[in-house]
Amino acid sequence: MGIIRSNFLFMMGTVCGVYVAQNYNVPNIKMLANTALVMAKHLEENYRKPKKNKEDDDNH
Template sequence: MGFIRSSFSFIAGTVCGIYIAQNYNVPNIKKLAESTFSTAKQVEEKYRKPKPNSRDES
């Protein structure tokens, strides 16, 4: 009885998540995260400070 009581919220959340994923247009989180990371990387490279000159050039 304790196992069912302790895992009820997990099971209910899983069932609700499956229902929502099948019946509504839910965005693909993995693709969204990858595109956001790619954009952030491009912005970081564009505005990065230039590297200081090495001592060999002096």
């Protein structure tokens, strides 16, 4: 009885999560995270400040 009592909230959350995933249109979190990561990389590449070359500074 101790294991059931101590893990009751975890088990109920799992049961509710399975129910929601089976009966509702839940977005794929992994695909959503990948899309966000690609967009963040794209923004970083486009708006990053250009690097200063030390060679250019030495020649002038």
